[in-house]
Amino acid sequence: MLRRSFLALGAAALARPALAQAPWPAERSIRYIVPVAAGGSQDIVARLFARHLTTALGQNVVVENMPGAGSNIGYEHAAKAKPDGYTLLAGSDSLPINKALFPKLGFDPVADFAPVAQGVRVPQIFVVRADSPARSFEEFVALTRRQPVAVGTPGNGSLAHLLGEQIQSAVEVRWTHAPYRGGALAVNDLLGGSLQGVLINIGAVADHVKVGRLRGLFVSSAARTRALPDVPALGEVGFRGAEAVGWHGIVAPKGVDPAIVTRIHAAIGGILKQPEVAERVAALGLEPADAPPEALGALIRADAARWAEVVRRARIQPD
Missing domain, CATH: 3.40.190.150 (Bordetella uptake gene, domain 1)
Structure with a gap:
């Protein structure tokens, strides 16, 4: 009888932690x-x-x-x-x-x-000023071959930076990479004329593109975006398979x-x-x-x- 009581107490003690643990x-x-x-x-x-x-x-x-x-x-x-x-x-x-x-x-x-x-x-987008002579990414590449250009990104090692490096390697051009600590300053310098292009997440510049201050040359997704349906996808400008979306x-x-x-x-x-x-x-x-x-x-x-x-x-x- 005493042995059964001890066994019952032991079983109850072992069960208690499981019962006490809240889901x-x-x-x-x-x-x-x-x-x-x-x-x-x-x-x-x-x-x-x-x-x-x-x-x-x-x-x-x-x-x-x-x-x-x-x-x-x-x-x-x-x-x-x-x-x-x-x-x-x-x-x-x-x-x-x-x-x-x-x-x-x-x-x-x-x-x-x-x-x-x-x-x-988080699609990326390549933008230039509305008055840029480059009306397409093909034209921007041609511009880069004629003269030095600087392209800003939100930072060294950012997705935009790496995508830009991959694209430059594919088309065999080099632009000056201008890394910023965040995208706002890069956009301001593009609007001010210090940069010829910016590669950045679409949300940072969508309003500027919609009102015509900036022109989107491509978005980095496989298909066009709802936010800016008039901007071509990366595959449409010759880089199918190179899409990079954050x-x-x-x-x-x-x-x-x-x-x-x-x-x-x-x-x-x-x-x-x-x-x-x-x-x-x-x-x-x-x-x-x-x-x-x-x-x-x-x-x-x-x-x-x-x-x-x-x-x-x-x-x-x-x-």
Whole structure:
């Protein structure tokens, strides 16, 4: 009798921790690390997702900006977090790029994360001033062969920079690359005449193109965009297969429960269909991307290989 009592008590004690553990995400708030400063499109999208995920998941999703070192401060913090679903990261196309740019990091920007949701696609666009003699990208290439030109990007090692290097190699021209810390200054210098072109995310210049201050020569996506349907896609100007579109989405520390990944991915898919969110995304010049996590993982791996080759060939060094 006494032995049975001890066995019953032991079984109850073993069962207690499992019963006490609340189902995710009831235990506490979710940290959403954004590896860039507040104000840019990546931060805006992350805050939009955080607000709606709070409702969808029934738990506060709290944005925490951790900018610096080309996003690597925030990336490293997230990579080393416990993979329990309570730390998420606002991932982007800089993950595979940083793998190529920074070979001696204390973490792997690709291998140490689990893809969750691509979120939105971020097409790049090549723009010139409205009074530029180049009315097409072919004409811009011809202009580059006749005289020195400078093309601005949002930064050294950015997606725009790497795409520009790949295109220059393909057409065998060289322009002077003018990297800026963010896109606004590059656009201002283009408008002011200090630059002959800018390669940048479409949201930064869409309004300028719509009102006729700037002319778009191509967008970097496989098809034309809804934001600027009159601007040809990259394939239309002779670079089919070279498309390069950024993304602002969600990844998590490697090892997170697949059920949590599935739940967050489904929530983002629903959020992107909400009229308020769809309008905000479109206003930023972005496009919803509801690809499964496996597709995002494949994209990240492919881009890591692609940009490693561009970085090596162009001898790009991080700032």
